[in-house]
Amino acid sequence: MGKEAEKVRKPRFLCLHGFRTSGEILKKQIHKWPESVVQKLDLVFQTDLTRPKANPTLKGSSILLITSGSSSTRGQYYRRAAGAASQRCGSNEGETDFLKPYGLELLESCVDPVVINHPKGHTIPRLENNTRKGGESEKGSTCAISLPRIRSFASNSSVEATRVMQSMTSPVSISYLTQREAAEIDEILMGPLGFSVNQLMELAGLSVATSIAEVYKPSEFNRVLAICGPGNNGGDGLVAVRHLHHFGYKPFVCYPKRTAKPLYTGLVTQLESLAVPLLTVGDLPSDLSKDFDILVDAMFGFSFHGAPRPPFDDLIQKLVYLHECNQTRQKSSVIVSVDIPSGWNVEEGDVAGEGIKPDMLVSLTAPKLCAKKFSGPHHFLGGRFVPPSIVEKYKLHLPPYPGTSMCVRIGKPPQIDISALRENYISPEFLEEQVEANPIDQFRKWFDDAVAAGLKEPNAMCLSTVGQDGKPSSRMVLLKGIDKDGFVWCTNYESRKAHQLSENPGASLLFYWDGLNRQVRVEGSVQKVSDKESEQYFHSRPRGSQIGAIISKQSTIVPGRHVLYQQFKELEEKFSDVNLIPKPKSWGGYKLKPDLFEFWQGQQSRLHDRLQYTPQEINGRQVWTIVRLAP
Numbered sequence: 204m205g206k207e208a209e210k211v212r213k214p215r216f217l218c219l220h221g222f223r224t225s226g227e228i229l230k231k232q233i234h235k236w237p238e239s240v241v242q243k244l245d246l247v248f249q250t251d252l253t254r255p256k257a258n259p260t261l262k263g264s265s266i267l268l269i270t271s272g273s274s275s276t277r278g279q280y281y282r283r284a285a286g287a288a289s290q291r292c293g294s295n296e297g298e299t300d301f302l303k304p305y306g307l308e309l310l311e312s313c314v315d316p317v318v319i320n321h322p323k324g325h326t327i328p329r330l331e332n333n334t335r336k337g338g339e340s341e342k343g344s345t346c347a348i349s350l351p352r353i354r355s356f357a358s359n360s361s362v363e364a365t366r367v368m369q370s371m372t373s374p375v376s377i378s379y380l381t382q383r384e385a386a387e388i389d390e391i392l393m394g395p396l397g398f399s400v401n402q403l404m405e406l407a408g409l410s411v412a413t414s415i416a417e418v419y420k421p422s423e424f425n426r427v428l429a430i431c432g433p434g435n436n437g438g439d440g441l442v443a444v445r446h447l448h449h450f451g452y453k454p455f456v457c458y459p460k461r462t463a464k465p466l467y468t469g470l471v472t473q474l475e476s477l478a479v480p481l482l483t484v485g486d487l488p489s490d491l492s493k494d495f496d497i498l499v500d501a502m503f504g505f506s507f508h509g510a511p512r513p514p515f516d517d518l519i520q521k522l523v524y525l526h527e528c529n530q531t532r533q534k535s536s537v538i539v540s541v542d543i544p545s546g547w548n549v550e551e552g553d554v555a556g557e558g559i560k561p562d563m564l565v566s567l568t569a570p571k572l573c574a575k576k577f578s579g580p581h582h583f584l585g586g587r588f589v590p591p592s593i594v595e596k597y598k599l600h601l602p603p604y605p606g607t608s609m610c611v612r613i614g615k616p617p618q619i620d621i622s623a624l625r626e627n628y629i630s631p632e633f634l635e636e637q638v639e640a641n642p643i644d645q646f647r648k649w650f651d652d653a654v655a656a657g658l659k660e661p662n663a664m665c666l667s668t669v670g671q672d673g674k675p676s677s678r679m680v681l682l683k684g685i686d687k688d689g690f691v692w693c694t695n696y697e698s699r700k701a702h703q704l705s706e707n708p709g710a711s712l713l714f715y716w717d718g719l720n721r722q723v724r725v726e727g728s729v730q731k732v733s734d735k736e737s738e739q740y741f742h743s744r745p746r747g748s749q750i751g752a753i754i755s756k757q758s759t760i761v762p763g764r765h766v767l768y769q770q771f772k773e774l775e776e777k778f779s780d781v782n783l784i785p786k787p788k789s790w791g792g793y794k795l796k797p798d799l800f801e802f803w804q805g806q807q808s809r810l811h812d813r814l815q816y817t818p819q820e821i822n823g824r825q826v827w828t829i830v831r832l833a834p
């Protein structure tokens with residue numbers, strides 16, 4: 204029961220309004236907030252401020268106070284008394300208010316209160332669905348309160364806590380842990396929260412490996428050396444190496460102070476079974492950059508203290524030296540530190556300025572204080588396992604992890620020189636003698652590969668058309684069908700592309716399958732498909748898309764999004780009892796009959812494959828000839 208009751212506890216707002224006027228005024232105003240918000244709050248309307256003892260029980264709650272009234276200045280000292288957590292909506296200074304002692308007494312009876320001082324007379328603060336501090340940018344105007352802020356007070360609800368986490372995407376709002384907090388969290392996770400060290404280490408190591416893979420592709424940064432220390436940070440390194448091996452890297456490990464516990468011996472056995480070389484300190488060259496592209500620093504994490512003892516002192520020096528040499532090299536190897544750059548003070552960072560300068564830091568669980576001093580280009584967060592109770596207890600602001608990813612970038616991505624962006628493709632052989640004689644069959648083969656590779660919308664293609672003015676235009680459309688005669692897509696017959704096609708039936712299609720390093724160009728002439736075929740396509744679409752197609756007079760100007768919504772709603776109602784929504788006349792399919800195909804596949808050193816198919820008449824029969832074009 205206790206837990207359930209906690210879960211549904213609502214954040215309590217104590218609503219005050221000026222001196223001896225009534226909280227009733229706020230009660231009347233509060234209906235301006237959406238019902239869905241008001242229902243989630245426990246609103247208490249307090250009338251007589253001189254009788255704070257008459258307040259309802261406030262114990263154990265985080266309280267938000269709203270003070271209102273144009274003449275009131277007392278919100279200001281409430282806010283100050285409440286400290287940094289307060290949220291301000293503009294106020295005049297005022298120390299002389301005779302109600303001050305009552306106000307402060309009231310504050311003391313609240314737990315960790317946030318004061319919202321809204322000085323706009325008989326109005327109620329506006330709600331905003333963002334994390335901006337309410338009202339600061341609009342002093343004196345109508346005040347706004349950020350909804351996420353309110354949600355953060357819906358304490359003990361796991362859903363709300365998750366939402367708060369997700370709303371904290373700005374890098375400045377990320378929390379940093381002290382060394383003690385990091386150790387405490389570790390204990391809580393592995394104590395009351397039921398995690399095992401093996402589990403956390405597996406997730407941490409996987410996060411490190413995925414962070415590395417996001418930035419440093421195995422095609423360019425293949426040889427990895429992980430230097431692992433005696434504790435859990437070293438264990439994270441061992442796990443990361445296993446994943447990196449499976450991701451296509453060639454990893455090596457230097458693990459000079461092995462721990463005899465089964466967890467660690469097991470990790471070493473796993474690496475041996477993958478034939479990952481385990482190097483001694485003596486095996487390492489003096490200049491690590493000769494043999495390795497990535498150096499994973501997994502020597503020490505948040506339990507490090509003092510000065511590094513041998514052999515780690517020398518190993519750290521090797522990494523420092525590497526960084527110094529990198530400054531003068533054209534292609535350099537990179538250093539990735541796990542959780543803490545080894546040798547740095549966990550809270551102060553690289554105090555003497557002579558330590559490791561990693562290119563990438565993967566903070567685990569939450570960044571430690573020293574991470575504020577990290578100045579490399581890639582800061583990632585990993586360890587997607589933090590439960591809401593930890594988020595709440597330590598008031599953590601962590602960015603949301605995208606999709607199913609195990610890591611998330613913190614802070615700004617590095618400035619990128621677009622001209623330097625290039626991929627060194629590695630693809631299978633693509634030879635004339637291996638390809639299908641008919642390009643449609645070859646297309647089908649590559650399309651199936653794209654589907655099997657799980658690529659998003661493999662049927663997305665760029666359609667380029669040119670009207671009689673000679674100006675080309677391109678857009679992405681979805682391939683709806685393919686047969687021996689060509690490629691079909693559907694659209695509005697009054698759209699811009701339709702006009703261009705009516706003037707000039709010549710068009711080109713481009714499929715690009717990133718991940719497979721492949722693209723296919725298809726060129727030819729376009730015709731409308733039969734009405735029957737268009738009908739079939741139309742009714743194969745989801746109902747919403749059918750209605751959408753009816754209301755969209757494609758490529759014409761719309762006064763605003765609301766117009767589309769309104770029309771959509773009207774049509775939804777109109778067709779609510781109708782089984783088959785009639786296809787509008789202006790909607791239908793086109794088919795491109797190809798007269799040229801080019802299959803392109805990226806290869807190393809820009810020696811890409813380009814096989815072109817064009818039709819030829821041989822003895823009255825149409826055959827496709829295949830030629831290889833220079834990349």
Ligand SMILES: NC(=O)C1=CN([C@@H]2O[C@H](COP(=O)(O)OP(=O)(O)OC[C@H]3O[C@@H](n4cnc5c(N)ncnc54)[C@H](O)[C@@H]3O)[C@@H](O)[C@H]2O)[C@@H](O)CC1
Binds near residue numbers: 390436
């Ligand atoms: N939530 C968490 O708390 C998690 C922690 N993990 C990892 O665990 C790390 C912390 O692990 P540990 O507490 O085992 O500690 P560390 O891995 O930071 O290091 C402890 C080891 O280093 C030695 N050591 C400390 N100072 C030294 C010095 N000056 N010279 C030489 N040796 C020194 C200690 O004797 C001990 O053997 C984190 O940084 C992180 O990488 C992850 O595995 C998973 C999640």
Ligand SMILES: [K+]
Binds near residue numbers: 542
């Ligand atoms: K480290």
